[in-house]
Amino acid sequence: MPSPLLEPLLAALDADAHCDAALWCAASDQQIRATLLEGDVDSLSMLEKHLTQRLHTPVAANEGPTPPWHVAARLMSLVLSQAGWHMAETHGAAWLQRTHAHLEQVAQRLRTSPGSAALDAVAELAAFLMQDIMGRESTAHPEFHRVIVAPWIGKWGQAVVAVVESATAAGPAPGMVPGIVSLLDALSLHVELYASTYRTLTSSIHALCMRLLFAPLAPATAEAAPVPDALARSATHLLASLHLTGAITSEAAILSSSASGKVSQAQLWAATLTEMLDAAMMAACNSVPSMDWHVLGVQVALAQPGALAWEWPSSDYYQAIPTSVRRCEHLLGAATSGSMGMVPLFLTVPTLRAVPVPLSRCLLLAHALMQAHSSSRATVDQARLEAYAAPKLRIMGTQFLVQLVLAFREVTWPLLHGSSVLSTLCTMAETERGMVRLVAVRALHVLLSRGEHGVNRLPGAGVPLDPASTLAQRIARVAIQPLSELLVLEPVLWASDGARKRSRTFDSDAISRVGRASQDAVLAKPLLAWDLAGAGAALFLSVFSSMSTSAAPGHRDLARAGALALLGTCEAVVSARLMDAAAPTHVESAALFVRALCQLILGHASALVSHLLARVHAVFTYGSHSSSPVLSAACEDALLCLRTVIRPRAPPLVDAVDSSALEERIDADGTDQIPMPLPGWRGSAAAAIEAGHVSTAVPVVAEAEPRQEALAAEAEPRREAPAAEPRLVSSQPREASAPKAPAPVPPCPAPALPETDVCPAPMSERSVPPMPDAIAVDSDDEALPELHMDDSDDEVTS
Numbered sequence: 001m002p003s004p005l006l007e008p009l010l011a012a013l014d015a016d017a018h019c020d021a022a023l024w025c026a027a028s029d030q031q032i033r034a035t036l037l038e039g040d041v042d043s044l045s046m047l048e049k050h051l052t053q054r055l056h057t058p059v060a061a062n063e064g065p066t067p068p069w070h071v072a073a074r075l076m077s078l079v080l081s082q083a084g085w086h087m088a089e090t091h092g093a094a095w096l097q098r099t100h101a102h103l104e105q106v107a108q109r110l111r112t113s114p115g116s117a118a119l120d121a122v123a124e125l126a127a128f129l130m131q132d133i134m135g136r137e138s139t140a141h142p143e144f145h146r147v148i149v150a151p152w153i154g155k156w157g158q159a160v161v162a163v164v165e166s167a168t169a170a171g172p173a174p175g176m177v178p179g180i181v182s183l184l185d186a187l188s189l190h191v192e193l194y195a196s197t198y199r200t201l202t203s204s205i206h207a208l209c210m211r212l213l214f215a216p217l218a219p220a221t222a223e224a225a226p227v228p229d230a231l232a233r234s235a236t237h238l239l240a241s242l243h244l245t246g247a248i249t250s251e252a253a254i255l256s257s258s259a260s261g262k263v264s265q266a267q268l269w270a271a272t273l274t275e276m277l278d279a280a281m282m283a284a285c286n287s288v289p290s291m292d293w294h295v296l297g298v299q300v301a302l303a304q305p306g307a308l309a310w311e312w313p314s315s316d317y318y319q320a321i322p323t324s325v326r327r328c329e330h331l332l333g334a335a336t337s338g339s340m341g342m343v344p345l346f347l348t349v350p351t352l353r354a355v356p357v358p359l360s361r362c363l364l365l366a367h368a369l370m371q372a373h374s375s376s377r378a379t380v381d382q383a384r385l386e387a388y389a390a391p392k393l394r395i396m397g398t399q400f401l402v403q404l405v406l407a408f409r410e411v412t413w414p415l416l417h418g419s420s421v422l423s424t425l426c427t428m429a430e431t432e433r434g435m436v437r438l439v440a441v442r443a444l445h446v447l448l449s450r451g452e453h454g455v456n457r458l459p460g461a462g463v464p465l466d467p468a469s470t471l472a473q474r475i476a477r478v479a480i481q482p483l484s485e486l487l488v489l490e491p492v493l494w495a496s497d498g499a500r501k502r503s504r505t506f507d508s509d510a511i512s513r514v515g516r517a518s519q520d521a522v523l524a525k526p527l528l529a530w531d532l533a534g535a536g537a538a539l540f541l542s543v544f545s546s547m548s549t550s551a552a553p554g555h556r557d558l559a560r561a562g563a564l565a566l567l568g569t570c571e572a573v574v575s576a577r578l579m580d581a582a583a584p585t586h587v588e589s590a591a592l593f594v595r596a597l598c599q600l601i602l603g604h605a606s607a608l609v610s611h612l613l614a615r616v617h618a619v620f621t622y623g624s625h626s627s628s629p630v631l632s633a634a635c636e637d638a639l640l641c642l643r644t645v646i647r648p649r650a651p652p653l654v655d656a657v658d659s660s661a662l663e664e665r666i667d668a669d670g671t672d673q674i675p676m677p678l679p680g681w682r683g684s685a686a687a688a689i690e691a692g693h694v695s696t697a698v699p700v701v702a703e704a705e706p707r708q709e710a711l712a713a714e715a716e717p718r719r720e721a722p723a724a725e726p727r728l729v730s731s732q733p734r735e736a737s738a739p740k741a742p743a744p745v746p747p748c749p750a751p752a753l754p755e756t757d758v759c760p761a762p763m764s765e766r767s768v769p770p771m772p773d774a775i776a777v778d779s780d781d782e783a784l785p786e787l788h789m790d791d792s793d794d795e796v797t798s
Helices: 004-015 019-024 027-038 041-055 068-083 086-112 118-133 142-167 174-193 197-217 229-245 251-255 265-287 317-332 342-348 359-370 380-418 421-431 434-448 470-488 492-496 507-512 527-547 555-574 584-603 607-623 629-646 652-656 660-669 684-692 707-715 773-778
Strands: none
Touching: 004 041, 019 068, 027 041, 027 068, 041 068, 041 086, 068 086, 068 118, 086 118, 086 142, 118 142, 118 174, 142 174, 142 197, 174 197, 174 229, 197 229, 197 317, 229 265, 229 342, 265 317, 265 342, 265 359, 265 380, 317 342, 317 380, 342 380, 359 380, 359 421, 380 421, 380 434, 421 434, 421 470, 434 470, 434 527, 470 527, 470 555, 527 555, 527 584, 555 584, 555 607, 584 607, 584 629, 607 629
C-alpha cells in the first residue's frame, strides 16, 4: 500500500489529470521527503513506474497540451533531489539511452513537419539530463562518469545539434524559442566541461550559431524581424565558448608567427570577433556613404568583403541605407530601445583563458560613429536618408563606447585620454538636440561616476579626470546647462502659441475658476527637458569634486552656479502647483533632484555647502509634506540624512526620547548644549516641582578671612543654607521657568545684611577675589577673578 502522504500525487498521476498542479505544488517535495524518511519503498517504486511509463511514450503522444515527457522531467527532478545520487546511478543509463532516442526521433520529425510541438518537451527533458546527470555533478563521481556519462557525451552533442538545426532550418518560430534556448544553454555547459570531446563538432556548432544570429540580415533587401533577446544571448554565449575547443598554447606561441598545425583558442576567439567588426564597419560606411570615413581612421578596404556571409548592399539608396542601419543596430545595439548588440554581448562573455581583444579598433569604430554626419556632396534624396541614419549612428557609437569602458575598465583609460573621445562627447552634448544630446549627457555621467546608476544598479566606470583641464570645465557647463534651461526658458507650448482673438468673459467664469490653481511653467516643459535636467544633475555630482578644488580659474564660479541651479530646480519643482496631478515621470524626476541635492550636501564639505544648508533644509521640510508619496518619501529620507550635518553632536536616538522637559530647562539656563536623557529622569512634572524648591543661596568666603580658612571652606561641599538664617546678601532670586508647575513653593525673601567694609589683602597674600552678588546667585560655575586695569604688574598696592 502506498503511503498516505503520496496518495494525492499518485492519484493525480493515475488519472492523468492535473498532474502539473500536483507536481509543481510546494507540498510535493515535502511529501516525497517524508515518504523516504519513513522507508516506504512501495511508494517510491510506484513513482519510478510512472516515470518509466511516461518516458517511453512516442513522439506523437507528446504533441498535445500536456506532454508526458514534461511530467517525466519533473518526476526525475523530484526523485533526484529528494532520494539522492543513488537514483542516478540506478536509472541514469536507461534515462540517457531513452532520451537520446527521443532526440533523434524529434530531429527527424522536425525535418518533415517544422512546427512540431514535441520540441519543448524533449528540450526540457534533455536540458535536465545534460545539466544534472551529465553536468558538473557527474564529474564528482569518477566511476559513474567513466562508465555511464562519457560514452554518451559525443552522441548527445550530435543529437542536440541536429535537433536545433532542424528546428531553425526555416527560421525559429516564436513558440519554439524557449526550447531552442534551453538546448543552447545545455550545449554551452558541455562545451566548457568537455571541450576536447566537442572539438569535432566545432564547425557545425559555429555554423549553427552564425546562422541563428546573422542569417536573417544576410540578403541585401532584408526586412526580417530582430532576433529575440533570449535566443541572441544564448547563441552568443555558445559562440564565445567555442574557442575552448582549440589547442592550448603558450603566450609566446600565440605571439610568434611560426606555423603550427593547430589553431589556438585565442585565434579562434579573435577570428570570430574580427569578422563581426568587419561587418559592422562596412555597415556603418554604407549607412552614410557620402561621409569620408578614411579621415576618421576607418579603413574600409582592409575589411573582409564577405563578412558574416552578408550580401553587399544594392546601389539604390532607398534600400541600401535602411538595410545598413538595421545591420549596425543588430551588431552594435539598437539606438531606440538601448538593447545590446552582438559585438558587446560577445565581448562581455567571460573567457576561461586570456584572449587578445582589439580594444583600439573597437574604440576607433565607436569614435567614428559618434562623428557621423551627412556631407554636402550627397544629393537631396540621399542627404534626406543620411540625415535619418546619422543620429542613429551617433547614438549607437556612444552606447558602444560606454559598454566597452564598463567591460574593460582601467585598460581603456589610456585610450580615452589619448584620443579626443571625451571632447567629442562634450561637443555632442553642447551642439546636438533631442535624444542624441540626452544620450551624450548620460554617457558622460556613466563614464565619470564612481557610484551606482540605472535600474540594474551598475557601478560607474570611474574614468579619472584632470581637475585643472579645460575639459573638466566644459563638462561642468554641460551639466549646468539643462538645469538652467528647465528653470529659465519659456515652455515651447507657450512660445509657439500665436496671437489669438480676445475671448469673451462672462460672470460665470469667476465661479467656475474658484479654487483652481494655474500650472507652473516648469510643469509645462516636455519630458525630454526633464530627462535632460535629471541627467545634468547626476553629471554635476560626478564633476563637483573637481570644481570644488579651485585648481583653475572659474572653478568656484562653476561650482556655485551648478549648486544654485540644482537648488533652484528643487525649489521650483517641489513647490510647483499641481505637482500632485503631474505625470509620473515628473514626480520621479523631482525625487531624483532631491536625492542629487542630498548627495551633494552629504558628499562634500566646503563653504558653499554651508551657505546652502539652510535653504536645502527648508526645501526638504516643505517637500516632506507633499501629498505625492514618492516625493514625500524622498524628502523625508533626505531630511534624515541631512540631520547628521545639521546636528552632528546629537545621536539619532535622542529624537526617540521624550526630552521636552530637558529642552525647557535648557531654555531657562540660556545655554546651547543639547540635552541628553538622564538615568534618573522622572518626567516633566517632577522636574517642575524640583525646580521650584531649588535654593539659590551659595556660601561665599569673605576676603578678610585667612587663606587657610578660605581653602578649607572651598574644599567643603556646598550645602543648602536654611531659609530662616540667611548668610548672604543676594539680589532677587531667579524664578523657575517650568511650565504649569503644580503649586510651586514661593522662595522666601532673604533679609538684607549690613554691609561690611572689606580691605583688600596684599598681592602676595591675596586670596580668591570676591564674586559679584548677581553672579553668585545666577551661576553655579567658578567665580571669575576681578581685573584691576589701573594696577600694573610692577606696582603692588595694599
